[in-house]
Amino acid sequence: MIITGFLATGAELSSKPGSLPRLRLAADGRGFETEQGRPFVPFGVNYFRPGQGWAPQLWKTFDAEATRKDFALMKQFGVNCVRVFLTYGSFLMETNRVSPEALAKFDEFLALAEEAGIYVHPTGPDHWEGLPPWAKGDRIADEVVLGALEEFWKQFAARYRHRSVLFAYDLLNEPEVKWDTSPMREKWNRWLEKKYTGADQIAQSWGLTNQNLNLGSIPIPPKEDCAGCKRLLDFQHFREDIADEWTRRQVAAIKSADPQALVTVGLIQWSVPSAIAACWHYSAFRPERQARFLDFMEIHFYPLANGHYEYQNEEEEAKNLAYLEGVVREVARFNKPVIIAEFGWYGGGKLNYGNHAPATEEQQAQWCRKLVESTAGLACGWLNWGFYDQPEAGDVSQLIGLVKANGETKAWGREFRQLAERYGSRKLPFPKLGPQPEMDWDLCITSAAEGARFRQAYLEAWRNSR
Numbered sequence: 001m002i003i004t005g006f007l008a009t010g011a012e013l014s015s016k017p018g019s020l021p022r023l024r025l026a027a028d029g030r031g032f033e034t035e036q037g038r039p040f041v042p043f044g045v046n047y048f049r050p051g052q053g054w055a056p057q058l059w060k061t062f063d064a065e066a067t068r069k070d071f072a073l074m075k076q077f078g079v080n081c082v083r084v085f086l087t088y089g090s091f092l093m094e095t096n097r098v099s100p101e102a103l104a105k106f107d108e109f110l111a112l113a114e115e116a117g118i119y120v121h122p123t124g125p126d127h128w129e130g131l132p133p134w135a136k137g138d139r140i141a142d143e144v145v146l147g148a149l150e151e152f153w154k155q156f157a158a159r160y161r162h163r164s165v166l167f168a169y170d171l172l173n174e175p176e177v178k179w180d181t182s183p184m185r186e187k188w189n190r191w192l193e194k195k196y197t198g199a200d201q202i203a204q205s206w207g208l209t210n211q212n213l214n215l216g217s218i219p220i221p222p223k224e225d226c227a228g229c230k231r232l233l234d235f236q237h238f239r240e241d242i243a244d245e246w247t248r249r250q251v252a253a254i255k256s257a258d259p260q261a262l263v264t265v266g267l268i269q270w271s272v273p274s275a276i277a278a279c280w281h282y283s284a285f286r287p288e289r290q291a292r293f294l295d296f297m298e299i300h301f302y303p304l305a306n307g308h309y310e311y312q313n314e315e316e317e318a319k320n321l322a323y324l325e326g327v328v329r330e331v332a333r334f335n336k337p338v339i340i341a342e343f344g345w346y347g348g349g350k351l352n353y354g355n356h357a358p359a360t361e362e363q364q365a366q367w368c369r370k371l372v373e374s375t376a377g378l379a380c381g382w383l384n385w386g387f388y389d390q391p392e393a394g395d396v397s398q399l400i401g402l403v404k405a406n407g408e409t410k411a412w413g414r415e416f417r418q419l420a421e422r423y424g425s426r427k428l429p430f431p432k433l434g435p436q437p438e439m440d441w442d443l444c445i446t447s448a449a450e451g452a453r454f455r456q457a458y459l460e461a462w463r464n465s466r
Helices: 064-076 100-116 143-159 182-195 199-206 230-257 314-334 361-375 411-423 448-464
Strands: 023-025 032-034 043-046 081-087 119-126 169-173 263-267 297-300 338-343 382-384
Touching (some): 043 411, 081 100, 199 230, 263 338
Parallel strands (some): 043 081, 081 119, 119 169
8 A cells, every 4th residue: 555645745746747846945944845835854765676786886877667566565665765875886987088888777776766755865886886996095085086976967957957856965875085195195284384384383382302204295193093182183173174075065065956955864873973983984065064065964874882793781871872963963964954864773573694582573663763763853754774675784774774684574664664654745843952071072083982971971961861
């Protein structure tokens, strides 16, 4: 049975091609709406299907009829938006040309989504289907790659500028600035030359004595935590500058072709440094800085507050819910809509890697429901990682779907349908949250221990506010 009432406008979002209204930011800047002013809450999934290998080869194995059936099935669960990965291997093997064959497949994908009344959220070129030689190095700081991406977006956004089925562009899935690459070494020295008047000033700022620094060949700091150390802090700020420039240039390329396009980037959760392995683990895509360039914010979240969440007790759940709120709250500070564009966890058996405890479908459904409910208003959209369970995966994607690999509905699928009806067509007010500690960002990006201390303080405040 097709579920009704979960879409932004009901009859507005009919299944006829070309009938989806264009989406825009809501007037208050806290959500999305149609051109007619009706609220729209992206409630959906990331799309790939079983039988495509891991990583999934969606475009190399594209099956239009299977995709049509998948969209029809998604509609039964209240899905109104799908996030889908574009790839270098299919779309961008040349620096100045987007593959016509891949574009033809994407054209068909859009038509099928529009026919089903589902918006599409494409994510920029990634490695899933292989990389050309010129993109196998540093895909954030390398000028050849960044120039190719600018050209890609100009061609892509120009082609689809009138397609209202496109919800928004996501520049890349979980970008992270690398630590020590040839482009990073070169740009690091240029950054230092711009900030400081000379090597003596650098040495004084960093507290170095009896060391000869030569501008132009100053090495990148080691991957070692050093709480508040000026040299490491300079390098982390330099990495943030690299991330900013990467985002700024691609957004400008898209807007030059389609000024109305909505643009975001899918931030990994350690873009907020409250739970990082060490200073090098910080992605350097700082939400406060990225927000200047983006129409709305996206964050991904998985329950990793204290290792691999295994549903063992309420304390473990509380640590992850508090960690979740802290991350989403930080991303939501900048008066822009926030979507949790990847979330979920495993349920319905035992993962075939590691020594993780098995989990029931009901445990998966409970965690995912609590994630949505506890972030409602802070976030104004949610996209589960995967529609299907993915047996070929090497991670929790094996058991993360709304449905099993054979299409059989899981407990989370039933819960998802209810949540879609509850949240998918109404404006979500910003919640009233209790007082929480402020993160010392610069301290946390130079010391994982400081991030852990902040997370513990946040947990205690979170408990007191229950």
